[in-house]
Amino acid sequence: MSASSKRVAFIGAAVTAAVLYPAAAHAYVGPGAGFAVVGSLAVVFITFFLALGSLISWPFRALTRKLRVRKLRGPSQIKRAIVLGLDGLDPVLAKRFMQEGKLPHFAKLAEDGSFRMLETACPSMSPVAWSTFATGVDASRHNIFDFLGRDEKSYLPILSSTRITNPERSFRLGRYRIPIGKPSIRLMRKSRTFWSVLDDCYIPCHILRVPITFPPEKLRNGVVLSAMCVPDLRGTQGSFTYFTTDREKAGSYTGGTLVFVEREGNVVEGELPGPPSPLTEEHEVLTVPFVAEIDDFSETVTFDFGGNEVTLGESEYSDWLPLEFNAGLGVKVKGLVRIRVQKISPEFELYVTPINIDPDSPAMPISEPSMFSQYLAKLQGSYATLGLAEDTWALNERMIDELAFLEQTYAIHREREKMFMNSLAKNRNGLTVAVFDATDRIQHMFLRYLDKDHPSNRDKDTEIHSEAIEDLYVRMDVLLKRVLEHVDDETLLLVISDHGFKQFKRGVNLNTWALENGYMAGKTDATAGGGGGGDGEAAACDFGSYCAPGEGTSAIGEYLSGVDWSKTKVYQLGLSGIYINRKGREAQGIVTSDEYRAIKKELKEKLEGLRDPDTGEVVITSVYDAEEVMDGPYAGNAPDLIIGYNVGYRASWDAAVGKSSVSVVEDNVKSWSGDHCIDYRLVPGVLFTNRKVEAERPGLIDIGPSILDLFGVRVPDYMRGRPIYSGRESEGTGGDE
Amino acid sequence: MWPILRTITAAFDVFFDLFGGTHPVVPLLVVSVVTGVVMLLVFGKTSNQQRIAETKDKLKAYIMEMWIFRNDTRVMFLAIGNVIRNNLRYLRHSLRPLVFILVPVLLIMVQLGIRYGSEPVAPGESARVTVTLDEGVRATELDVGLQAPFAARVASAPLRIDSSGEVEWKVLGLSPGTHELVLSTPGGPLTKTFVVAGEPGVRTVGAVRARGLTWSAFLYPSERPIPRDSVVKSIEVHYEPAGLSVFGIGLHWLLVFFVVSVAAGFALKGVFGIEV
Structure with missing residues (x-):
């Protein structure tokens, strides 16, 4: 017996003797013992009644489940499905590291099962792609086209995934104004998630940190922890x-x-x-x-x-x-x-x-049931809840260094890993999905280390963290090893990423291009005018470090301030595309319906093949007309033209916030040096699975339908993806391995 | 030991005198609340607060787990197991502070016990008085007698029981007050208080006077212990157990003390930032 055990035993014996032996004191359990005993008894009572209630109601619940599920579900080929989402894991890098023997578990999984490139969504951005994964439909059906959308009245950016509005009614109490009711939080993603279809069949679903799940949806037999956009x-x-x-x-x-x-x-x-x-x-x-x-x-x-x-x-x-x-x-x-x-x-x-x-x-509601977030906090300690929890901005602004960023990111990663492992241990007969973001964030911030000529390397370290990307992939391999311990013959395992990664060396500003080519006009005095809606609220330099270049009358400020809408036909906001200033849609639109298609055609012709004036490289490989590539009910909310940038290019930092800059194409010197917001065909994600994939070109859109199919649940007609294991291939364009 | 107990008793006498004329439950409530708070602070200082907080978090987590995963019987039973395991761990973390708390609380309880535990004899009613002798001393052969003062009367001849070494009388209470019975023994006379009910209020009623450093002497500190060389082990007056009436409801003082002290502790734990 150890010293501490002896001490505990002695104290226990002394207290027991003191409390139990003396005749008059035997009844005493006052403060101290009382605190412990009362708390302890409360726990026992709660446990007992919960267990009793659950056991008594179990036959009824089981019967209800059986009756309901009978109509919805056929024979299942799997007992459990695990989806390990590694945001941004790149197939090219994964293959390279596998060939170098650095990812033994990925290699084994690829050998025993399948490894494919996974077609991403168009546009190839995480909110769009993960929404496509979740719903089995394309962006025009789930309504998420970018991180940001725009308000057609004010031309100001709005968060595409969530609308939060305060209660309309309130009453005054002294200096306070007390709102009546709670704020309304609405998820703007449309369609249905495939896990809600599984939930209809009482298949337990644990959905952890999948982007665009805020506010979380209610499941009758599962849990959801929200992620991106919290x-x-x-x-x-x-x-x-x-x-x-x-x-x-x-x-x-x-x-x-x-x-x-x-x-x-x-x-x-x-x-x-x-x-x-x-x-x-x-x-x-x-x-x-x-x-x-x-x-x-x-x-x-x-x-x-x-x-x-x-x-x-x-x-x-x-x-x-x-x-x-x-x-x-x-x-x-x-x-x-x-x-x-x-x-x-x-x-x-x-x-x-x-x-x-x-x-x-x-x-705010960040989990469903609401106590799930508390449960995790009590079980494993506090954890990051912010949608984009890893502080890329702080590193981009050089407020913290690479080491601080890595420490923070991996600390968050460990929190997620604990949650995931807990769910894997609990959920043995259902679906468990967890998305890890470290892969995305670290590649965004460290991809420059893989390219010595990257403009982002200027005045920054290029040696100390040169192994950061490789280390990241190796860590994911270790994570996979832990996951594989939960996989048996009746388990479907999918390791997927929503897109790959490429260098982001040069930023492209299509507002500047539009100004230069007469599609956009600035007010004669941009700094005095401006305001997203043209109502003169915000001066161009009010918003921070990316102040207008100040080169005369045509400079456009942040959030399109200073645009002369009466002379503007096209504008860029966000990362995915450009909008036509359409009459009847935009508040100050000037492009008529008759001109609309013609101007799109004209822009497409001019932009496709646009060349970098400094290097001569093709900047834009494809311009996708939303009307042509999207046919869903929300296609009208898409950017009119989705820009497919070439490898090495992306919308510039200024363009993303609706601003013009000195040149159409300029160096990206920020730490944020890798990206994926380019032509979606150039950045497929990865698909590793423990089963043989029959589809030649699987896509993210197919994952949900495939899981439904293997669980014996009929794939709803609205879904556009197709099962990848049964030979019915999706109509995607994803590349081969 | 006796001087300490006597000092504490005297302090409590002073305290209870402050509440003369109030309902007996009032000083009990005050003592209970103060005890609850003081013991809370002792608990906070002597326990591993971090471990207790962690264990409580785990307990709550597993209770939530039972609810969240109620459709999964396997998970639910595992959660029950974890609740029990962490409950035991929680109790274990409470043992150490219990050691520090137990002695002062027992001292307080003893003081409350001699004030709220026994009902004085009503005038005109009688109570048994039992003298317990050393082992080996034959009760039938020992020369002992009991004398009562004016306010009480020895109402029976001594009943001598050799098998248990006891001599017993019946004593009648005549007028209110705390009186002294005198027991004559071969080693000299011994006294024992005999309380006859009178004015309402809290009154010290020591049922037992015991010899030396015994547990009984500790529990009844209102009278000096019987000398060690005496053949008498204890003198006990068999009072009726006392009841406490709160809003017309009869309650045991121990229950009031327990509930109020624990409630005070729980209510103020947030104020003091103490995990219990």
């Missing part, structure tokens, strides 16, 4: 905060806020800006204070950060720190951050991650 507590898609005493860092930063603080002696105090108050008319920003005491001798900083005490050294992350933003009237909004001391002296610099919704007390 906002942070500020309502953005992820805004870091950077505190510094260094005034030379002054400027604006995309994706975050810079806050200056003063060091007084060894103390730095500050306030973390949080969400806007939901209870006041002014919606003033709620804050959480922090105090940092610097110990120069030990080179550590001790924080009281919103009530959390933590001591960190330089370049060290904290664990998740729970924060409470007090909105008044007893309302508290709860979030989580991790902090990292970037520098201690001579300047003090502190990086704070975006404020994630606390899964243990979520301010």
Whole structure:
């Protein structure tokens, strides 16, 4: 018996003797013992009644299931399906690393089963592709065409996947305005997910972190944890905060806020800006204070950060720190951050991650059932809930370095892995899907290391993390190994990615091209005019670091400010395509229905084969007319022309936010050096599976129908994908291995 | 030991005097709340708060798991197993603070016990008084007698039982107050308080006077222990158990103390940031 066991045994015996032996004290279980006993008994009672209720109702539930499922389900070829989604895993790199013997488990899976390129969606972006995976239909049927859409009235960008609207009614109470009801959160993705079809047949589904699942859908026999497009507590898609005493860092930063603080002696105090108050008319920003005491001798900083005490050294992350933003009237909004001391002296610099919704007390619905996020938090500890949790902006703006980014990304990856393994252990007779984002984020930020001539390499490290991509793939191989431990003959395993990856070396600005070619016009005084809707609200330079180049009257500012809509026929916003300023659709549209097709044809002819003036390379390989390639009910919401960029190119940073720049094609010098928002035919994803695939060109669109088919569930007619294991091939254009 | 117990008893006497004229439940509630809070703080200081928090989180997680995966019998039974396992772990983490809490709480309980545990003899009613002798001493041969003061009367001849080494009398209460019975023994006289009910309020009623450092002496600290060299082990007055009336409902004082002290602890744990 160990010393600690002996000690425990002794204490146990002493307490037992003291409580049980004396005649008059035997009844006592007061505070102390009482706390434990009451809590413990409560647990026993709850457990007992839950178990009893479940057992009593089980026959009825089983019978109901059987009766319902009888009509919906035929014989099943599998007992369980596991989909391991590795966002952005590239088939070319995977093949290369397999050939080099670095991915033994992928290689074995490919040998025993199948390895194919997997056709992605058009356009080849994660929200579009994962929606296609989820629904088995194309973008014109699920209505997700990009991260961003545009408001046809104001020309301002809107999040394509979710609409959040506050309650219309409220009442005043002193300085407070109390909303009546909850905000409405609507998922804009249409169609049905294939797991909801499985759920109809009572097949348990665990859907973990699949993009575009916010708000989560209700399943009668499954769980959903939302992912991409879950906002942070500020309502953005992820805004870091950077505190510094260094005034030379002054400027604006995309994706975050810079806050200056003063060091007084060894103390730095500050306030973390949080969400806007939901209870006041002014919606003033709620804050959480922090105090940092610097110990120069030990080179550590001790924080009281919103009530959390933590001591960190330089370049060290904290664990998740729970924060409470007090909105008044007893309302508290709860979030989580991790902090990292970037520098201690001579300047003090502190990086704070975006404020994630606390899964243990979520301010918005991030899981279904709602207690599922709490369950995971209690089981495995706090975890990132933000849709785009890995802070690519902070690295892109060079607020953190590559190492800090990798540490953060892999910490999040480990959280997901725990969730996934827990689901695999629980769900032995159904579908488990988990999507991991580290593959996407790391390739976005580190792909430049694979190309010595990449413009992004300028003034940056090209050696220290040169193995980051290979290491990433090896880590995924280790993850696969763990997953394979759960796979038996009755299990279908699919390892898929939504797209591949290519270098993003040059940005293309089609607003600039449109200006140069007379399809777009700026107001004579862009800085005075502007405003997305042309109503003069925002000046071109109001939005941050990507200020207008300032080259005269035709410069277009962020979010299309400064556009003269009366002379503009076409505009670019987002990453996927361009829009025609169509009369009757856009608020200030000028292109009539008669001209519409002609101008599209004209643009297609001019843009296809557009060449890079500096290198002579083809910039755009294909321009897809949405009317021609999409026939679903939501095709009208697509960009009029979807631009298929060549390898090495993508919409430029300015173009993505509706801005013009100096040149049509310019170097991409950001850390974000890899991308996939190009011609979808050039970036297929991967498909590894433990069964032989008969389809020659499988696509993401086929995965859902294939799983339904193997479970013996009829593939709904609305789905456009086809089972890949039965020889019925989809009409995709995905490449061969 | 006795001086400590005497000091504590005196302190409690002073405390209870403050509540003279109030309903007996009032000082009990005050003691219970203060005990709950103090023990909460002791619990917080002497327990592994992090482990308790982790274990409680796991417990909650597995209870949620039972609900979330209620359609999967295998998972549900596994969750039940995990609930039981973590429940035991939770109890184990509570053992250490229990050791620190037990002694002070027992001392408080003893004080409450001698005030709320026994009902004084009503005037005109009688109670048995039992003297327990050392093993080997024959009750029928020992020269012992019991004298009562004015306010009480020894109402029976001594009943001597050799097999149990006991001598027993019946004593009648005549007028209210705390009186002293005198037991004559070969080693000298011994006294024992005899309480006859009078004015309402909380009154110290020590049922037993015991010898030396025994558990009984610890439980009834209102009277000095019987000298160690005496042949008498204890003198006990068999009072009726007392009842506590709260809003017309009869409750045992222990129940009130338990519920209120635990409730106070649970209610204030958030304020003090203590996991229990």
